Amino acid sequence: MNEHQIGIVGGGLAGLTAAMALSRHGYDIAVFETVPYPHHKVCGEYLSNEIIPYLEALGINLFAAGGKAITRFEISSIQGKKAECELPLGGMGISRYALDNLLYKNVQQRNVTFYFEKVSDIRFDGKGFTVVSRERSVKAPIVIGAYGKRSGLDKTLNRSFIQKKNDWLALKAHYSCSEFPDDLVALHNFIGGYGGLSKTESGHVNFCYLARYEVFKEFKDVSAFNVRIVSQNPHLRDFLRKAEPVFEDSLSIGQISFESKEPVVNHILMCGDTAGLIHPLCGNGMAMAIHSGKLVSECVHDFFNGQHQKRSDLEKAYKKSWNQNFKDRLGYGRIFQRLLLKPQILHWGISTLAQSETLLQKMITKTHGKIVS
Numbered sequence: 001m002n003e004h005q006i007g008i009v010g011g012g013l014a015g016l017t018a019a020m021a022l023s024r025h026g027y028d029i030a031v032f033e034t035v036p037y038p039h040h041k042v043c044g045e046y047l048s049n050e051i052i053p054y055l056e057a058l059g060i061n062l063f064a065a066g067g068k069a070i071t072r073f074e075i076s077s078i079q080g081k082k083a084e085c086e087l088p089l090g091g092m093g094i095s096r097y098a099l100d101n102l103l104y105k106n107v108q109q110r111n112v113t114f115y116f117e118k119v120s121d122i123r124f125d126g127k128g129f130t131v132v133s134r135e136r137s138v139k140a141p142i143v144i145g146a147y148g149k150r151s152g153l154d155k156t157l158n159r160s161f162i163q164k165k166n167d168w169l170a171l172k173a174h175y176s177c178s179e180f181p182d183d184l185v186a187l188h189n190f191i192g193g194y195g196g197l198s199k200t201e202s203g204h205v206n207f208c209y210l211a212r213y214e215v216f217k218e219f220k221d222v223s224a225f226n227v228r229i230v231s232q233n234p235h236l237r238d239f240l241r242k243a244e245p246v247f248e249d250s251l252s253i254g255q256i257s258f259e260s261k262e263p264v265v266n267h268i269l270m271c272g273d274t275a276g277l278i279h280p281l282c283g284n285g286m287a288m289a290i291h292s293g294k295l296v297s298e299c300v301h302d303f304f305n306g307q308h309q310k311r312s313d314l315e316k317a318y319k320k321s322w323n324q325n326f327k328d329r330l331g332y333g334r335i336f337q338r339l340l341l342k343p344q345i346l347h348w349g350i351s352t353l354a355q356s357e358t359l360l361q362k363m364i365t366k367t368h369g370k371i372v373s
């Protein structure tokens with residue numbers, strides 16, 4: 001059986017960040033990831049600037065990779081009423097295909113082992129963990145869970161959020177549309193959902209949306225849904241008329257849960273979406289995933305350094321730091337999402353926000369963090 005000091009389950013933004021940060025201290029790390037890089041992911045692909053200085057400190061230069069600087073935000077109601085503002089912090093448009101691969105290449109240069117295998121179980125025996133895939137079992141005293149929103153592992157670990165029914169689904173595709181500005185991220189609502197538009201490093205526009213399954217299921221396919229429901233918003237109708245799809249088919253995921261989760265489960269330190277998913281309308285999940293990879297790596301480093309005497313001290317310190325940084329943001333995200341799904345309140349709210357750029361900026365600030373370095 002292979003042994004490593006740290007096992008990381010999931011090589012998305014959270015897992016790769018933890019691997020980048022911890023590998024700098026020379027730890028023997030194994031990352032398990034199901035899908036080889038590069039790969040597309042369902043995501044709005046707007047990355048908040050709060051995390052850029054930290055990524056730069058780790059040697060990741062997103063501007064050099066072609067990321068588009070985004071400074072403006074607009075939101076529209078189903079009827080097309082718009083509010084807009086300059087973004088308080090701003091962000092970057094970059095595809096997950098490029099971003100995750102950039103992080104992977106950085107980690108690959110270090111002494112980190114990658115197993116491109118699906119983990120089916122993580123067992124704790126009182127002293128350490130056994131990470132189990134079909135191909136092997138690996139032992140490690142510390143395991144970081146960074147396997148995203150939802151996985152079979154959540155069932156194995158008997159997590160409570162997985163027991164509840166969720167009817168959200170998300171779709172994403174890239175489009176060619178030269179008219180769409182480089183510096184804008186737009187959030188447009190439609191019945192039972194909303195979609196984000198922003199440019200990526202390739203010059204293509206990413207259109208990613210979240211929809212209630214109960215609304216989507218009435219339609220046979222994505223194009224019918226786009227025509228009948230999404231296009232009721234005049235801005236989305238205009239975009240879909242002008243834009244040429246780049247992907248053959250949209251990417252989709254289902255059963256997305258926004259329930260509260262726990263940052264430590266069965267002694268596994270959870271980070272990124274595995275610890276909690278913020279509503280996508282906030283455009284902050286990627287920054288939070290990267291930030292939580294940083295926080296978990298600092299706590300684990302303190303543990304190996306002897307600053308946390310016992311495993312329980314490590315777990316307590318990580319929970320505290322996670323809650324301090326993310327709990328409020330997730331709460332605000334839930335409130336905003338609830339409002340967004342009430343068409344009358346949404347239309348009235350956007351009409352009000354259209355008259356106050358400051359109010360819109362304040363709402364955005366509530367779901368974002370401070371610059372992380």
Ligand SMILES: Cc1cc2nc3c(=O)[nH]c(=O)nc-3n(C[C@H](O)[C@H](O)[C@H](O)COP(=O)(O)OP(=O)(O)OC[C@H]3O[C@@H](n4cnc5c(N)ncnc54)[C@H](O)[C@@H]3O)c2cc1C
Pocket residue numbers: 009010011012013014015032033034035041042043044045046047048117118119120146147148149150151152153170171196208209210256271272273274277278280283284285286287289
């Ligand atoms: C519709 C939608 C739009 C969004 N738009 C934005 C946006 O514009 N801006 C923003 O900041 N955030 C956005 N988010 C949120 C953002 O996508 C996530 O918060 C972010 O991807 C979390 O990163 P992660 O590393 O936690 O998870 P992921 O990126 O999902 O990585 C998890 C990894 O674990 C792997 N994995 C899963 N199970 C296993 C297993 N059993 N064994 C091994 N590997 C496994 C997966 O293959 C995956 O690569 C959006 C989310 C949704 C749903």
